[in-house]
Amino acid sequence: MELRKIPFVRDVKMNLKHTNAQVYFKQGSTIDLKQLPRAVKDAGFSMRYLDVSFNFTNIRPTANCFQLQHTAFYFLTPLPKTHKEIMVFQVIGKGFLPRKEFLKYDTKKTGACHGRESYFLKEINKS
Amino acid sequence: MKKLLIILLIPSFSASAQELFPLSEPASTIPKNTLGIRVFSETYKEVRQWRNESALRLMYGAGARFSIYLTALASNHHGNKMPEEFPFHNTPERGKYYPYKFNGFHLYGKYRFLSKDGQNAHFRMAAYAEGAYVKTTHHETEPDLEMGDNSGIGFGLITTGLKNRFAVSLTTGIILPATYLGESPDPIPSLPDIPIRVTYGKALIYSLSFGYLLLPRKYKNYKQGNLNLYLEFRGKAYDAAKVDLFVGEPNEYYVINAQYPPALQRSWFVDVSPGLQYIIGSNLRIDFSTTFRCLGFSYARLYPVYTIGIQRYFYRK
Numbered sequence: 519m520e521l522r523k524i525p526f527v528r529d530v531k532m533n534l535k536h537t538n539a540q541v542y543f544k545q546g547s548t549i550d551l552k553q554l555p556r557a558v559k560d561a562g563f564s565m566r567y568l569d570v571s572f573n574f575t576n577i578r579p580t581a582n583c584f585q586l587q588h589t590a591f592y593f594l595t596p597l598p599k600t601h602k603e604i605m606v607f608q609v610i611g612k613g614f615l616p617r618k619e620f621l622k623y624d625t626k627k628t629g630a631c632h633g634r635e636s637y638f639l640k641e642i643n644k645s
Numbered sequence: 646m647k648k649l650l651i652i653l654l655i656p657s658f659s660a661s662a663q664e665l666f667p668l669s670e671p672a673s674t675i676p677k678n679t680l681g682i683r684v685f686s687e688t689y690k691e692v693r694q695w696r697n698e699s700a701l702r703l704m705y706g707a708g709a710r711f712s713i714y715l716t717a718l719a720s721n722h723h724g725n726k727m728p729e730e731f732p733f734h735n736t737p738e739r740g741k742y743y744p745y746k747f748n749g750f751h752l753y754g755k756y757r758f759l760s761k762d763g764q765n766a767h768f769r770m771a772a773y774a775e776g777a778y779v780k781t782t783h784h785e786t787e788p789d790l791e792m793g794d795n796s797g798i799g800f801g802l803i804t805t806g807l808k809n810r811f812a813v814s815l816t817t818g819i820i821l822p823a824t825y826l827g828e829s830p831d832p833i834p835s836l837p838d839i840p841i842r843v844t845y846g847k848a849l850i851y852s853l854s855f856g857y858l859l860l861p862r863k864y865k866n867y868k869q870g871n872l873n874l875y876l877e878f879r880g881k882a883y884d885a886a887k888v889d890l891f892v893g894e895p896n897e898y899y900v901i902n903a904q905y906p907p908a909l910q911r912s913w914f915v916d917v918s919p920g921l922q923y924i925i926g927s928n929l930r931i932d933f934s935t936t937f938r939c940l941g942f943s944y945a946r947l948y949p950v951y952t953i954g955i956q957r958y959f960y961r962k
Contacts (some may be wrong), residue, residue, distance in 0.1 A: 520676065534864035537764060555961075561707045563864035564762035616762075 520557035526550070550585055552635060555613035562582060564616070568609045575603055583629030590633030594623065594640045607639035662871040663856035664812035666933035667920040667954055668875055671778055671814050672769035672805035674757045676711040678961045680705055685954035687792060689703070689947045691739030696722050696947075698792045700751075710758070716751040716792030723782045727829035729775035732888045732900060737784045737908045739946050748793045749779030753780075757801070766808045769824055773818070774800040785908040785944040786886035788822035794945060795845055797822035812856040815951040820848040820881075827893065840892040846884030846911065852877045867927040875920035875932075879938065907944065914941030918952075930956040 521530045521539065526547035529541040543549055553566045553644075577584055581596040594610065608615075610623050625638050650726045675681055681704035688697045699721035707713050729736035732828040752775065759770040776798045777790040790796040801818020822845040829840035860872040886909040889899040902910070920934030936950040 521959075532867075541922075562674055562676050562709065564760060564767075566762075566764065639865065 521554070521562040524553050524557055525585075526553075548566070549589075550635075551609065551611075551637065552613065559613075565614060568614045569606055570609055570639075571604060571606045572600070573604050574601065579623075580629060580631070583627075583631035585631045585633055588634045590627075590629075590631040590636045591627055592627055592636065592638045594638050604641050608642050610638035610640055611616065611636075648731045660809055661812070662924055663858040663873045664807050664814060664854060665873070665910060665922065665924070665930060665932075666814060666854045666875055666877060667922060667934040668754075668879060668918055668936075669814060669816055669852045669854045670753075670755060670771075670773065670803060671812070672757055672759075672803040673680070673767075674710055674755060674771065675704055675706040675958065676710045676960070677706045679958050680961075681956060681958045683954060685952065685956075687950050687952045691947050694740065694742065697745075697773060698719070698722055701791070702838065708754055712751040712755045714751075716749045716753070716757075716791075716793075718751060718777075718779060718922060719745060719765035720781070720793065721745040721747055722794070723784065723829075725780075725782065726838065727782050727843070728784060729745075729830045729832055730752040731784065731829045732843075732886075732905060732909055733842065734936060735784075736906045738945075746781070748781045749796070750778065751779075751791060751793060752773065752789075763889075764828075768806045771803045772800070772807075774802060782827060783843075783845065783945075786910070787881055787883050787908075787912075787945045788820045788845045788848050789822055789945060795820075795822040795825075797845075799850070801850065810858040812854075814852075814854045816850070816852045816854075816857075820850060820851045820883075822847070829890075834885070839890055840894065842889040842892045844887040844889075846886055848880050848881045848883035850879075852880070868931065871922075871924035871927070873922040875918075875922065875934065877918040877920065877934070878915055879918065880915035880940070881914065881935075881943075885909060885911040912941065912944075914943050915939045916943065916948075916950075920952075928953070928958055932956075933957075934957075941953040 521527055526543050526549050527541055528544045529542040558565045579597055583592045677863045683702040686699040690694055700716045700718050702716040703715045704713050721743050728738040755771050755773040757769055757771040761768040775790055777793055778796050779793045783794045790797055790799050797820055799818055799820040803816045805814040825843040827841055829841045830840050854877040857874045859874055861869045885902050891897045918934045918936040919940040922932035924930045932954045934952045938948050
């Protein structure tokens with residue numbers, strides 16, 4: 519499986535009934551999110567969407583964004599000051615969902631975060 | 646710190662197993678950097694013997710959207726010389742013994758240029774190009790590159806749709822066969838062979854294939870076997886051949902179309918091929934199909950034609 523070949527991926531659990539996968543990262547590794555849709559496409563598949571679980575214990579987000587390793591993440595709706603420690607977001611970016619879906623989102627950067635890559639986060643109702 | 650990542654992706658291999666048609670290529674391509682091997686063979690009875698054309702195919706995913714196949718071809722179908730008195734008699738020649746021999750190679754490339762994917766559904770289109778180089782005779786105007794009847798080139802389009810357990814695929818293309826230059830034995834044994842040139846008919850090829858995933862009813866893991874049912878309609882429309890005799894000699898002449906036997910005349914047909922496929926461990930694929938005449942018929946094969954194929958991918962670790 520192409521996803522398992524990615525250096526920062528520790529494990530992949532497939533759910534064939536719902537055609538989805540849970541991907542676990544190696545602790546402390548440098549993460550390059552764009553390798554995920556590339557691996558899925560190389561295998562001949564498409565990515566429908568990508569949800570990421572963030573642990574904010576060691577991250578200090580502003581209301582609009584935060585920076586993690588070399589990546590900037592922008593919230594599509596401002597993050598409240600009191601938020602959960604672990605939150606799940608859908609990643610909005612080219613290659614992470616069908617182009618038609620991607621164009622529905624207003625992806626203007628409204629914060630002072632910097633990174634080699636930028637993605638947008640849409641909060642989803644689960645933790 | 647990111648610790649868990651959930652990806653939803655489509656379609657899984659299991660959802661698309663029913664588009665792995667035994668006789669036609671789907672628009673989907675094989676995974677990047679993956680090597681595949683396929684052995685396939687078609688057999689039919691001709692008078693008192695079995696004709697067989699067999700192939701060993703190496704497949705490679707050269708890119709996420711581009712697959713390339715190289716196939717070695719062998720058969721006991723035809724010989725090194727055209728039949729005696731070709732094209733007036735013995736066309737098509739039936740029942741003569743020919744030893745099994747290696748015929749040549751077939752090269753095929755497929756590029757998937759459109760993918761509209763949904764959950765357990767997709768719509769894909771691909772363009773393909775193929776070429777064959779074989780050293781064997783072929784007695785009918787109908788060309789065939791994949792099984793190595795002719796040298797030549799071809800190209801076309803593949804459109805495949807898949808929804809839940811059902812898949813359908815339409816292929817249209819053309820074949821531009823190469824001219825054959827060879828010899829036919831003179832009916833008078835003491836005279837030298839007759840130099841002969843056959844310009845085979847250009848062909849339009851078409852197929853409409855249906856696939857249905859019978860088992861499993863519910864997916865649990867990749868070790869489950871897949872049982873797929875297929876029904877394929879495949880055919881060709883081709884031009885008449887042109888045959889020149891005594892090529893390069895003072896008495897060179899060509900045969901006018903009206904004098905050709907039917908196997909060298911312009912024609913068309915549609916065959917029907919029901920098929921069954923079992924996939925073991927999401928990888929080892931075994932398929933079997935039988936081809937019958939449906940509308941018109943092919944002069945190049947006798948019905949029914951039995952086809953068997955075994956295929957496996959070797960994924961890069």
